[in-house]
Amino acid sequence: MSGLDDVIAAETRLSEVDGRNGRLVICGHSLDALAGQQSYEAVLTLLLPDVLSVCEETLRAELAQARLRAFQEVASLDTDLVSLSVTEALRALMARLPDGEDKSVALLQIAAPAVFVPALIRAKAGQQPIPPHAGRGHAADMLAMLTGNQPGDEQIRALDTYLVTVSDHGLNASTFTARVVASTRAGYASAVLAALGALKGPLHGGAPGPVLDMLDAVGAPEQAAGWVAAELGKGERLMGFGHRIYRVRDPRADALKSALNRLGASGGMDAHRLALAESVESAALTALRAAKPDRALETNVEFFTALLLEALGFPRDAFTGVFAAGRIGGWVAHSREQIETGRLIRPQSRYVGPKAA
Template identity: 60%
Template sequence: MKNGLEDVIAAETRLSDVDGPAGRLIIRGVSLDDLVADGTYESVAALLLDGLLEAHVNAEGLKERLGAARAEIYAYVVADATLLALPPVDAMRALIARLPDGEDFETAFRLLAAPAVFLPAVLRIQRGEAPVPPTASISQAADILRMMTGRLPSVEQTAALDAYLVTISDHGLNASTFASRVIASTHAGLTSSVLAAISALKGPLHGGAPGPVLDMLDAIGAESHAKTWLAAALDRGERLMGFGHRIYRVRDPRADALKNALKPLVATGQVDRSRITLAEAIEKAALAMLKERKPDRPLDVNVEFYTALLLESLGFPREAFTGVFAIGRTVGWIAHAREQLLEGRLIRPKSVYVGPFPIAA
């Protein structure tokens, strides 16, 4: 037995391979670098879902059906006072819970569209603004930004969000994906699988750390303060947000993909260059300090560090970061749920009882 199921194989999958020692992520035979360089959310969604919903799914057909699904989902947007008092990811999850459950491709497309529609609507309503209806003819990434801001995004902004959604679309058998597969194995339905996955994702040990990266940047404030602040944090035994990963023993490949996705925004003046310069200085100082203080632990930059900077540059508030993560990861959850339905069986691991036994009279 291994605590936390460390290294225990619980499923066979054709969807993604996470090679921690090599720092490599492969999604259905394609490297992350190639996916981000050439892909959009629609292309990676078609890649993941191909053969799992229908015999063949292509990016252009998926884009059209996804646009129609966003238009359909908008009817479920409500301004319920109790619901809108919740944190954005909880409000988004509550709205998704109102959708019909099922295992077919109509359910799958509604679920792909739902967080993309609900999260911008919740953010606007919580700011006292009217929600913006989706536009079916544009891409998922462009429509998310348009529904949040009320205006069409720039080409660079759309490409940056596409890069993020592609980068976090799937990542092996992480906690939320495993939750999705467990629920799918009971044949409860795809909506139930996605709701379980969101519930796992919002835990701070899984999807809740990008926001604190910005808190760290704000607290440091200037490059000259970086070493002093980082040293004091480590002296207090605190974790440096955005560094270290359960699987990767070298640099998280997703970190560089997102760092590169920020460059066009910086080059065109659409993001505060000084903010990126500060982040790079903190990254450099933190890596040197971690190597010196923890030489036996491979701690490098993870996906959360540049996720925080990218989502901030696109105008997402920090409390919405987990919800944006869910928008991108839902396609992976659905693909794994469908794979489990088609090829797996009821997931029912065994536990080892370590409690007391009755005392014989």
């Protein structure tokens, strides 16, 4: 039972992860029908229909007001906070927000990472944080607060695609953590803080950045096969390949690759960088199938996440924070679902220590 594999810990209407067939369903909608087609706000109305407004336009306006409220916390940024990693500083800022189980708390929790992450990135670069704008959608405002410029339509669509794609994914480590805390009736903020702690671990939320390190190390498409072979020969892991659940290609990888192709050079996607990535992906898949034919090591969400967030201007040390900005919708939704059961999560353990004298 190590890792609780195959243990059913909850019934949920939120997402179905079909690892055998490579499908992700969110609230009855396939990922293909949502990613690149719907805004993050639209997906939030599916995840939290009994908490948030079910009208997308109304929710967009309410989230905008929540972002303005979250920005008030940015005024308290100090050198000690800015010196932390983006993930640790995000966690500290989130801890300053009020707790509870009502709509206002849910809205503020969901809105805050989209404000805090760009503010922290700018502060760490010695720049002034940019306040939110009530007239923008969630993804557009997050990009504008990062760069200071009005983003293009394809850039907005690309970030929306990412936020939607990572919004929920079954009982992953951070989501399960959120449900455990929510089951104690501690409140949404407490559940989210616990989830952020789980996300900080490199085995859960820390892999997209190293994908770019790998691309930097390869350098050129013609060097991909030799570099991959050398790494596997040393027993090293190739970042962006393999997944605990999926036995085939991660469907989120295709959703993000499509977003990258739509983004193009005008949206910030360097064609040479994409060509390098595709060469590395092809070389890695070929080598992994030959070296480990008994294991399903296909491209996962982290591979194209790294390229997409880089193209949109996010530094690699902030990728975990951007992930949190998308997954927080799922964290709050799972917290709500767990609260509705009214049941404290309290599993049993099997004692394997020494016998009492």
